[in-house]
Amino acid sequence: xxxxxxxxxxxxxxxxxxxxxxxxxGAFPEESQIPSTTEISVSYxxxxxxxxxxxxxxxxxxxxxxxxxxxxxxxxGAVEKLRNKRKDEFYxxxxxxxxxxxxxxxxxxxxxxxxxxxxxxx
Amino acid sequence: xxxxxxxxxxxRFGDITALSGINLDFYENKIYGLLGRNGAGKSTLLNIITxxxxxxxxxxxxxxxxxxxxxxxxxxxxxxxxxxxYPESMKVSEAFGWTKEFYPSFDMERAYDLSERFGLSPxxxxxxxxxxxxxxxxxxxxxxxNAPYILLDEPVLGLxxxxxxxFYKVLIEVYSENPATxxxxxxxxxxxxxxxxxxxxxxxxxxxxxxxxxxxxxxxxCITGAxxxxxxxxxxxxxxxxxxxxxxxxxxxxxxxxxxSLPEGLNISGIDLQKLFILLTxxxxxxx
Amino acid sequence: MNIKAALKYRLYDSKKPILIYYLAIAGxxxxxxxxxxxxxxxxxxxxxxxxxxxxxxxVFGMNxxxxxxxxxxxxxxxxxxxxxxxxLSALIICATMSLIDNIISFLNKIIFTSDRFSYTGLIExxxxxxxxxxxxxxxxxxxxxxxxxxFLSLGFLITTLYYRMNxxxxxxxxxxVPALLYVIxxxxxxxxxxxxxxxxxxxxxxxxxxSPFASILSCIILSAVFYCFCWPLIKKAVVRD
Numbered sequence: 001x002x003x004x005x006x007x008x009x010x011x012x013x014x015x016x017x018x019x020x021x022x023x024x025x026g027a028f029p030e031e032s033q034i035p036s037t038t039e040i041s042v043s044y045x046x047x048x049x050x051x052x053x054x055x056x057x058x059x060x061x062x063x064x065x066x067x068x069x070x071x072x073x074x075x076x077g078a079v080e081k082l083r084n085k086r087k088d089e090f091y092x093x094x095x096x097x098x099x100x101x102x103x104x105x106x107x108x109x110x111x112x113x114x115x116x117x118x119x120x121x122x
Numbered sequence: 123x124x125x126x127x128x129x130x131x132x133x134r135f136g137d138i139t140a141l142s143g144i145n146l147d148f149y150e151n152k153i154y155g156l157l158g159r160n161g162a163g164k165s166t167l168l169n170i171i172t173x174x175x176x177x178x179x180x181x182x183x184x185x186x187x188x189x190x191x192x193x194x195x196x197x198x199x200x201x202x203x204x205x206x207x208y209p210e211s212m213k214v215s216e217a218f219g220w221t222k223e224f225y226p227s228f229d230m231e232r233a234y235d236l237s238e239r240f241g242l243s244p245x246x247x248x249x250x251x252x253x254x255x256x257x258x259x260x261x262x263x264x265x266x267x268n269a270p271y272i273l274l275d276e277p278v279l280g281l282x283x284x285x286x287x288x289f290y291k292v293l294i295e296v297y298s299e300n301p302a303t304x305x306x307x308x309x310x311x312x313x314x315x316x317x318x319x320x321x322x323x324x325x326x327x328x329x330x331x332x333x334x335x336x337x338x339x340x341x342x343x344c345i346t347g348a349x350x351x352x353x354x355x356x357x358x359x360x361x362x363x364x365x366x367x368x369x370x371x372x373x374x375x376x377x378x379x380x381x382x383s384l385p386e387g388l389n390i391s392g393i394d395l396q397k398l399f400i401l402l403t404x405x406x407x408x409x410x
Numbered sequence: 411m412n413i414k415a416a417l418k419y420r421l422y423d424s425k426k427p428i429l430i431y432y433l434a435i436a437g438x439x440x441x442x443x444x445x446x447x448x449x450x451x452x453x454x455x456x457x458x459x460x461x462x463x464x465x466x467x468x469v470f471g472m473n474x475x476x477x478x479x480x481x482x483x484x485x486x487x488x489x490x491x492x493x494x495x496x497x498l499s500a501l502i503i504c505a506t507m508s509l510i511d512n513i514i515s516f517l518n519k520i521i522f523t524s525d526r527f528s529y530t531g532l533i534e535x536x537x538x539x540x541x542x543x544x545x546x547x548x549x550x551x552x553x554x555x556x557x558x559x560x561f562l563s564l565g566f567l568i569t570t571l572y573y574r575m576n577x578x579x580x581x582x583x584x585x586x587v588p589a590l591l592y593v594i595x596x597x598x599x600x601x602x603x604x605x606x607x608x609x610x611x612x613x614x615x616x617x618x619x620x621s622p623f624a625s626i627l628s629c630i631i632l633s634a635v636f637y638c639f640c641w642p643l644i645k646k647a648v649v650r651d
Contacts, residue, residue, distance in 0.1 A: 005315055006394035008343060010336055038298040045290045046316035047153055048298050174483050174649040193412050196486035205651050207480040209423075223415035224485035 003044055011046055015054030020063065020082050023074055030074045034064060061085075124185055125149045126171070126199070126271055126303065131180035133166055133327075140166045141327045144180070148271070148320075151301040155318035155335075157311055157399055163327045164307040165204060168273050172201045184271070200225060201273040202264040206256055208248045214259055215244040218266070227268040236262045236292060240285060253280035261289060265296045273305045278313070286310075290317060315395035325403045335395065342398055345373045347388035355388055363401045374401055412487045416495035423478065424470070424503055431466050432510065435459065439514075443521060459518075460511045460532040460554045464561040467504065471565025475573055483649045493644045496566065497637060504558035512551050532557075537622050553622050556629035563636035570643045 003014050022028050034055075035043075041051040055072060058064045063078045075081075102112050126148040133141040141163045148154055158164045169175040171182050173190040181188060184195040208217050214237070222228035237244050240258045242251075251259055257279045264272055278286045290313065297304065308314055321338050323331035331338065342362070345352055352364075352371040364373040374397075379390055393401070439459075474496065482492050515531040522529040533550045541549070572580055599607040618628040 003316065005312070006392050006397065008390060008392035010340070011316060038295065041298065042291045042294045044316065045287075045294065045313075047319050048294065049319060050316070169649065172483075172486070173488075176646070176648060191488045191490060193486065193488045193491065196488060197412065199486060201484075203484070207484040207649065209477045209481060220415075220419060220481070221485060223418065224412055224487065 003046070012050050012053035012057070015040065015044070015046075015051060016057040019054070019058060023063065023078055024082055024086070028074050030076050030078055032074055033070070034072050034074060036071055126189075127183045128167070128171060129181050129183065131167070131170055131177045131182065133163075133170060133175065133177050139327055141170070141177075144324075144327075144329055146322060146329065146332060148303050148305060150270070150303055152319045153297065153304045153317055154306065154320040154322055155311070155314050155395075156305055156307040156322050156324065158307075158324035159403055160309075162324045162403075164324055165275055167324065168201060168275050168305070168307060169203075172196070172199055172273065174201075197225065198269055199271040199273065200264055200267040200269040202260045202275060202277060204276045204279065206248065206260070210249055212248050213244070214242065214246055214248060214251075217248060217259070217263065218244070221263055221267065225267045225269055229266045229268055232296075233262055233266040236265065239292070240288065254282065254285065257281055258285065258289075265292060268300050269302065271303045271305075273307075275307050277306060277308065278310060286313060290314070293317065311396040311399050312394070321395065323399060323402055330402060339392060339395065339398065340378065342374065342376055342393045343379055344391045344393050345375060345379070345384075345388055346391065347371065351385065351387055355385060363404070412485075413491050413495060413498075416482060416487055416491050417498050419481070420474075420478065420495050420499035421502065424474075424499065427470060427473075428503070428507070431463075435462065435514070439518070446522070459514065460508075460557070463507050463511050463554070464557050467507065467558050467562040468565040470503075471500075471562040471567075472569045474566060475569045479573075479644075479647065480649060489644050489647065493641055496640075500559060500562050500566070504555050504562060508551050508554035508558055511554055512547060515550070516547075533622055549622055553626055556626045556633070559633045560629040560636075563633040563640070567636040567640050567643075570640050570647070574643050574647060 003011055003018075005011070007014060019028070019034060022034075023030075028034050037048050037051045037055060040046075040055075041048040044051070055064065059066065059072075061081075062075055063081060064072045065075050067073055098112070128144050128146040131141055131144040132139070144167060156164050156167070166175065170177045171189065173182075173196060176190075181190075183189060184198060187195060189195045189199065212220075218228070218230060218233045222230060234244065236242075240262065242255055242258050242262065246255075248256070248259060257277065258281065261274070261277055264274060264277075278289060281289065293304070294317065306314055306318065315335070318335055321331060321333065321335050322329060345356060347355075347370070349366060349369055349371040352373050356364075356373045356375055359379075360376040362374050362376055364371060366372075374393060381390060384390055478496075479492055512531070515529070518529040519531075531550055533553045539546070571583075575583065595607065599605060617624070619625045
């Protein structure tokens with residue numbers, strides 16, 4: 001895991017995204033504990049307040065929850081929730097661009113679908 | 123007010139004005155980076171805060187009462203200096219012991235634990251330590267005092283990459299366990315940029331920047347693209363510096379740019395703290 | 411308040427040099443004693459070893475500012491505490507050493523009691539016998555204490571003065587003061603004042619130190635004056651590298 005200090009996105013957002021990635025990849029399964037604020041801030045060498053802010057985003061969106069006295073845990077259904085969220089982002093980041101470019105180059109819908117099918121077969 | 127305040131401090135050495143009209147507030151339990159080039163006045167400022175030097179004008183207060191010659195306040199501040207102020211023959215372990223006499227909250231267990239982690243032998247005489255280990259000794263002392271205000275002047279001087287890495291981790295551990303206000307004066311901005319919450323930039327004896335790292339960095343960005351496109355885009359914006367590489371141009375601007383509003387072919391990126399520091403303190407890019 | 415810790419440090423810091431000093435004194439006395447026993451010297455006198463302590467304390471005073479000041483500044487000690495702890499430690503050290511010296515003196519009198527060899531304490535050496543028994547012991551103690559304090563405080567004043575001076579001032583004082591004392595004043599005294607200056611000084615000296623009581627009073631006053639000069643010097647002292 002790596003933080004990018006000259007990324008235009010603030011560090012706390014990057015922290016939140018990296019934990020999301022870890023949940024999606026199965027590194028932190030549902031109902032398992034995620035690292036504490038201190039552990040995160042020590043290993044990334046960032047201010048604990050920044051780490052806390054990153055985790056708060058996940059708490060607010062229901063991805064993780066706090067067990068009193070124990071720490072932060074991945075919520076049930078978090079993977080599903082994240083996948084839906086990422087689906088929207090995927091559409092925004094990739095599909096809409098793809099379609100825009102395809103229209104510009106006069107590719108038909110069928111052309112694109114067959115290309116996508118080819119991509120999956122390879 | 124709960125903070126360490128520097129009010130209108132001016133300090134002259136002969137004809138040279140080392141600090142002029144400094145106003146700063148350091149709040150409880152925050153980590154500050156005090157950044158400045160060599161000779162900018164960082165050490166002078168820290169020495170005035172701790173009463174080791176006298177200001178020509180202005181004052182330093184802690185929660186509203188003066189710091190100078192006030193032991194109640196002085197004992198709430200610990201400063202690790204760049205220089206070594208321990209007697210010739212004193213051993214590391216003795217220095218820990220005496221620090222505990224003056225700072226009763228000094229955590230002896232932590233001091234010995236950290237000594238072991240850094241490989242510092244407590245039986246060594248302080249004067250026999252190398253530059254790196256001298257810094258390590260002073261760091262361990264400072265991090266063990268549990269004083270509410272800890273000032274670190276060039277804390278990683280002479281430390282190798284591994285020890286620097288360990289120091290930053292230990293700093294965060296100690297801070298998480300016993301929150302305190304840390305003021306870290308350093309040249310190695312990149313390394314502390316994630317750690318500091320507040321950024322104070324001092325240049326030629328004046329404060330040119332004093333705000334949270336996040337809000338500071340969010341006010342600046344870098345636009346990259348073809349020279350003509352970049353020039354057209356930044357026309358009405360406040361450009362603090364720019365550089366060209368062949369037909370490509372980077373323009374560093376003050377102000378926020380909405381990503382969607384960016385024309386095709388232009389890219390936006392953030393500016394890291396070190397880069398921003400260089401831009402702000404370079405002669406050309408200095409804000410007057 | 412840090413005064414307790416500061417005083418503790420000062421006393422701890424003085425232990426070693428004082429111990430070394432007394433070891434040297436013990437060695438010296440042993441040497442004298444053995445040579446007195448073995449070598450056939452016809453006669454001898456051992457006098458006022460207390461003066462050695464006063465001179466030691468002068469040097470000790472000269473070494474008791476810079477190092478401790480820096481350590482104290484590092485540890486959030488106020489300048490007032492720097493001064494007060496020095497004064498308190500000086501009183502304790504001078505009293506302790508005066509006590510030790512008088513005990514040594516007492517022992518010496520027991521050891522060196524042949525007709526060939528004798529021992530005399532400092533006060534007796536200067537002023538002759540002053541009463542006897544307890545009153546003499548107390549007087550000797552107070553006399554040595556005040557002498558110690560005057561020497562220590564002079565040493566301390568010189569070192570704080572030097573700490574506050576820049577290089578040029580240090581050189582000027584280092585050359586100027588001896589030149590004034592050994593060249594200018596004697597020359598003026600001989601040529602201009604026809605020895606009136608040295609006469610006046612001699613009279614002043616015999617007035618101030620003419621009796622044990624006058625000496626004690628003069629030493630205490632001098633110590634107080636030296637400390638009065640020290641305080642403003644310390645009050646504005648800064649940490650220099």
